[in-house]
Amino acid sequence: MPVHVPVMTAEVLTLLRPERGGFFVDCTAGLGGHMRALLQAGADRQLGIDRDAEALAMARERLAPWGDRVEFVHADYRDIAGVLEARGIREIDGALADLGVSSLQLESERGFSFQRDEPLDMRMDRGAKLTAAEAVNTLSERELADVIYRYGEERHSRRVARRIVEARARRPVRTTFELAAIVRRAVPRGRQRIDPATRTFQALRIWVNRELDHLDRFLRDVAERLKAGGRMVVISFHSLEDRVVKQTFRALERGPVAMRILTKKPLRPQGAEVSANPRARSARLRAAERVPVSGMAAPSGSF
Ligand SMILES: C[S@@+](CC[C@H](N)C(=O)[O-])C[C@H]1O[C@@H](n2cnc3c(N)ncnc32)[C@H](O)[C@@H]1O
Known part of the structure; x- marks a missing residue:
């Protein structure tokens, strides 16, 4: 089975805080590396979406030990609203989108x-x-x-x-x-x-x-489904994508959904991670939190 080393896992875990339990959506499940890390760190349940059926089949096999705590859907993340609605899921505790190409895809001829x-x-x-x-x-x-x-x-x-x-x-x-x-x-x-x-x-x-089409709409759809205090983390691999994430987060911060940006500047992987996993080199991570109803955002875990 090809190995895909998930990028910036430590930062993802710090920001999504799975140790508090809860339901998370991995919008780009890939080979399930981040999903596994979230489950190991305490997430109760997870939904993994990917448009690559081969990747999903491998993720399913790798995460079989978690049984019905994980579910996989072959879909485009742009359809997240429909995917959640079809399962009766109205609110989520956190979401991740790791937008790059998986090692499986790079090696897939x-x-x-x-x-x-x-x-x-x-x-x-x-x-x-x-x-x-x-x-x-x-x-x-x-x-x-x-x-x-x-x-x-x-x-x-x-x-x-x-x-x-x-x-x-x-x-x-x-x-x-x-x-x-x-x-x-x-x-x-x-x-x-x-x-x-x-x-x-x-x-x-x-x-x-069509990597940039409707990326902003997708991010807004995720934001709308976060619980108060719920967080979303987006990892992008080229500046065009990162620009859309930055602009959409800024618009969400000013808009009716009431989001708070947790990363003033995008986080970059540590040098040691880049040496161990060159695919991490161009990763940029941004995160935002749905502001709790009181308007007082939880201070923990922000950068
Ligand atoms: C970098 S990989 C994710 C790896 C994963 N985080 C892991 O730990 O194994 C990115 C994945 O996003 C998927 N993807 C890209 N665009 C997508 C889209 N619009 N909808 C659903 N999946 C998408 C790709 O097929 C690929 O498997």
């Missing part, structure tokens, strides 16, 4: 990484319609440039899009190595440390999985 030559797929949910290959071979040059600029923050997006369109006119672009080679030819390497293909791959992954 679905083309998430250009370190290996794999088909350009990038779907987290294998039942979803569009793959990265379809995007690369069918979007117009303009659309491709927009996607790469918007979701990859790639300054040379137009050049990359042009090179892709030129290459696919000769033959369809099918693999990660083919695409990475096209991007590297289009983007001057300069003094940057990261591979020039990184931003284009990120852009395509975000587009294929």
Whole structure:
């Protein structure tokens, strides 16, 4: 079974306070690593949502010892309101969203990484319609440039899009190595440390999985279902996602749901964690609490 080491677990536990018991929702259950940590630390019950059916099957197996204290749902977290309603769950004590790609997905030959030559797929949910290959071979040059600029923050997006369109006119672009080679030819390497293909791959992954669509709505839906004093923790892995989380939390703090931000600045993983788990490197964690009815927020566990 592939190992996925959950990131920033200590911070998640400090903030969600499972030792007080309660019902938690892991909106991105993955392989169930955070869920297991929460259960071990005292959570009474948990619902795990993920749109990757393979990941869920593994999480289910790993958490079998907790029996009916855990339930899994194959769904998009954007549908959380419906998922909870269908189970008659009106209030939750805490929620977690760990928005990155799981190690299972990175190793699944679905083309998430250009370190290996794999088909350009990038779907987290294998039942979803569009793959990265379809995007690369069918979007117009303009659309491709927009996607790469918007979701990859790639300054040379137009050049990359042009090179892709030129290459696919000769033959369809099918693999990660083919695409990475096209991007590297289009983007001057300069003094940057990261591979020039990184931003284009990120852009395509975000587009294929619609990672930023309705993220704000989802966060609001979670906030509305937290009990007074209940908390939500969101871990993001790129600045576009983190920006949406920051802005939505700020809007919630001012809005009718009455949330209090617990992390003035996003928390970053400790150096030791990054050395042990390089996937943690770009993690940023933000947390917010639903203000208790009295208006006096509990002071414990904030950063
Ligand atoms: C970094 S992994 C989570 C790992 C998990 N915390 C653990 O400890 O094993 C992120 C997971 O979020 C899932 N995911 C991403 N976007 C999703 C969405 N919109 N709805 C449901 N699951 C999603 C991915 O399929 C992936 O399994």
